[in-house]
Amino acid sequence: MSSTLHLNCLSNASEVNESICGETRQQGELPGPMYVVLAVYLFFLTIFGILVNGAVIYLYFSRREIATVSNMYIVALCLCGFLIATLGIPFAAASSIRHHWLFGDGICKLHGFLLTGLGIVMIALMTGIAIDKYIHIVWYQAHRKVTKSFALGIITLCYVYGVIWGILPLFGWNKYVLEPARLTCSVEWTGDFSNHSYAITILFTGLLIPVGVIASLYSSILKKIHFQRKSSQQLVSLARKQKMIKREKKVAITLFLMVGSFIVAWLPYSIYGFICILGYSKDIPLIWHTIPSVFAKASILWNPLIYASRSKVMKKALAETFPFLRWLIRNPDKVQTNEQKNQTSLTLLRSRTLNSSDVVVQSSSENPAISASV
Known part of the structure; x- marks a missing residue:
């Protein structure tokens, strides 16, 4: 195996890959079973991504209730995920099967550009x-x-922002190279x-x-929702108070999951980058060059x-569009009934309150930011 790796390194005359091959010779290859695990994992991401x-994306363009302004950002985010799943991850999955990058230096640069640019676009969209x-x-x-x-316009700016950062290494500010495991480029x-400086x-x-x-921003959202609930407690019944508290907890969990998924996904790779910048990359085991x-x-x-x-709106649309997902909604008829009740309750509350408190009650009800948007 080591002789094959040495020949692979010598066969590529580019300066970029010579340095990577040199580092790989020093650290060795991943254990054989690890390549199998990575290949299965990456093909799984490709298919389900x-x-x-x-x-x-299909639901947004086929269901009117999904085609809201807020959901445009979600669809743009899903478009990034779709492009990465189709144009990026399959190359790494195929390379995992053969234990090294299969597609040459040009595709490596394109691969690095796509993953870096679209990754930054996703972060900007979030x-x-x-x-x-x-x-x-x-x-x-x-x-x-x-x-x-x-x-x-905002979504377009996010894409332009990511493309600019992704294209800069192609013009000399940093560069795209094979990662030490030789399965993907960054x-x-x-x-x-x-x-x-670029990194x-x-x-x-x-x-x-x-x-x-x-x-x-999410901290401010939670504070606002909590304030709205406290301000409107004297205007609603005990049952309504309990429902508002339950909704507040649901929003808190949703926002926690959004922030948590963001940090969990990117923090390991960022820590890895900082360690490399500080000059300790050779002290990192090869497997930890790959996992982040x-x-x-x-x-x-x-994210999706x-x-x-x-x-609830998205789950209902998924269940109605794809019958095998009807388990997402236990009782679709009950969901529609609840939506009608919420609208009726909102109308009654508005009629009982002054103009100064109308915004508080409105936002405390089933407002689109909490229930109608994804």
């Missing part, structure tokens, strides 16, 4: 989703003025000042700053699953 993201939910819940009246054209975390910049702009913005990267790719499944599973 296409199905799950494709289903959400920040956009947090901003949209903040406006929708905290500034509910203002959200009515947010049109689909405005949302489309930016070079080690090397000279140019490599380090540090994307870690701050692509992780630390978005995490701070998302956490701050492939683990981050699972975000293409987590979390958004879909926390939305």
Whole structure:
């Protein structure tokens, strides 16, 4: 095996791959069973990434109740996941079967560009989703003025932002190289000042700053919902109070899952990047050069699953569109009845309150930011 690896390294004359091959010779290959595990895992991500993201995209364009302004961000996020599942992960899965990259230096650069650019687009879109939910819940009246054209403009900016950061290494600021396990390509975390400056910049702009913005906005959302519930307690019955508390807990869990999935998906890879920047990459076992990267790719499944599973409207649409998913809704007729009751209750509450408290009661009810959006 070592002689084969040596020949593979010598057969590629590019400077990029010579340095990677040299590092790989020093560390050795992954254990044989690990390649099998990675291949199965990556093919699983490919298949289910296409199905799950494709289903959400299909529902948006086929179901009117799903085609909201807020859900445009979700569909854009799913489009990223779909592209990564179709154009990115299969190359790494196929390479896992043969224990090395199969597609040459040109495809390696394209592969690195797609994964890096689309990854940054996903992070930007998740920040956009947090901003949209903040406006929708905290500034509910203002959200009515947010049109689909405005949302489309924000989404376009997110894609442009990711493409710019993804294309810069192709023009000399950092570069795309094979990762030490030789199964996938990414930016070079080690090397000279140019490599380090790019790597540090994307870690701050692509992780630390978005995490701070998302956490701050979701914290404000929870505070607003809690304040609304406290303010309207004297206007509603005990049963209604309990329902509002239950809804508040549900929103808290949803926001926790959104932030948690973001951090869990990208934090290991970011820590790995920092360690490499500090010059300790050779001290990392080969397997830990691989796990953070492939683990981050699972975000293409987590995001749509979390958004879909926390939305009654989305679950209902999935159950009606795909009969084998009817288990998602125990009693579809009851869901419709509850929606009618909520609307009736909202009308009665509005008629009993002053204009100054109308916004509080409105936002405390089944408002679109909590129940209608994904």
